[in-house]
Amino acid sequence: MKLKLSKTGKIVIAFSILLIGIIILLIYYHQNNNGSVHKMESNEFYDIKIDYDKTGIKSLDEKITKFVSSKEKDFIDTVDNSGQVQFSKYNLIINVKNSKYEDIDNIRATSYAYIGGAHYTREDKSLVYDRVNKKYLDFLSILNTDFEEIKPLILEEIYEYAKENDIMLNDEWVQEGTNYSEKNYEHFALTEDGLSISFPPYQIASWADGEISINISYDKLEGILKDEYLGESKTSIDAIIKPGKRDLEQFEGKKLIAFTFDDGPNTKTTSRLLDGIQEYNARVTFFVLGSRVDANKDVLKRAYEEGNQIGSHTFNHLNLFLLSDDEVLSEVNATNEVVDKALGVRPTLLRPAYANINGHIKDLANMHIINWNVDTEDWKLKDRNLIKDKILEDAHDGAIVLLHDIYTESVEGALMAMEELEKENYAFVTIEEMVQLRGVKLDYDTTYYSFMKE
Ligand code: NI
Secondary structure, X not given: OOOOOOHHHHHHHHHHHHHHHHHHHHHHHHHHHHOEXXXXXXXXXXXXXXXXXOOOOHHHHHHHHHHHHHHHHHHHHHHHHOOOOOOOOEEEEEEEEEEEEOOEEEEEEEEEEEOOOOOOEEEEEEEEEEOOOOEEOOHHHHEOOOHHHHXXXXXXXXXXXXXXXXXXXXXXXXXXHHOOOOOOOOOEEEEOOEEEEEEOOOOOOOOOOOOEEEEEOHHHHOOOEOHXXXXXXXXXXXXXOOOOOOOHHHHOOOEEEEEEEEOOOOHHHHHHHHHHHHXXXXXXXXXXXXXXXXXXXXXXXXXXXXXXXXXXXXXXXXXHHHOOHHHHHHHHHHHHHHHHHHXXXXXXXXXXXXXXXXXXXXXHHOOEEEOOOEEOOHHHHOOHHHHHHHHHHHOOOOEEEEEEOOOHHHHHHHHHHHHHHHHOOEEEOOHHHHHHHOOOOOOOOOEEOEOOOO
């Protein structure tokens, strides 16, 4: 059939096609602008993995894209110029985190490039954007006062952080790294918890000590921060009572044993354990799964407030040997973040699922690796008496005992063993207390199984 169209008809059809085309383009443009970018590229020489979400603010997205492309270009240039003599595959991971608080967008981009050598080359970029005033904020622009007014608060938080994380700081290095310069204060963010400032490795401490991130709550910043940036101070984290340190002298002449509990927290069974250990003046270490933290937050807080130590057992209990570098980082970081959010403190200890760890994963995780030397096999025994017997059989000074606080029989067995061990002059300590009592300085290369006397 032949279709005859009038001139007007042709024009109408042509316009309709044009209009549909424009709509499709607009939809595409919109998605592209607000979507996320996931790029994976792999060849025989290297792997590249890039992930980020767009903010929808054009100039901000352009800046992020510029950072990402320049790191990618540097990486590929380096690989090309290396003559491709490699001992292992080169690797580039770029993550961009985007957190929004009220009208502020906080962007933090981190690029990890492995191009041979001992460890990753890391580069960081932060952007803080004020949506109301449509401008980028630098550190001085959020202050109401001279920089010198805020410096004591910054130093106080840094030393507090070092104390909590058992980091030895070099005062001169800290002074130099905290003097005002645009570069030294590039990495800050305005969040619901306050002003956070990050010092990447090497700025105020060694590579091994990792990035040092501090948070100054808004109530301390009244008068120092411009009013428009003094957010509502959240009380949830402030409400946490910091656990008192125990006087370690009381353990002099005692045998030490560290009970550790994996795979929790669990509101019911962990609570029972916390009730039970009171009787034995015991404190223990929990290696928690990040994925279980939110649903069992109260019992985790209680455990921490009562002086027990909280370590990480990764987010999803996956075998780290089977994961990509990016996935390993996310298992580790997501757990640290969810614990930090609940407790206001980041775990420094990591117990990988199935004890699977190697030098490369240690390098990525940058945490102290704690395994065990007394395996109760509680998950298999499922009987409090058998679990108690197994602990008593293998207990010794400096031992680290593996248990799981998600099983009633494990919790009861542990408490029954404590009752006996107390009579044998044992003290029940956290890993942190054990380390201090044994005079050990934890490093990031060793996997620790016990802390026996030298
Ligand atoms: Ni486990």
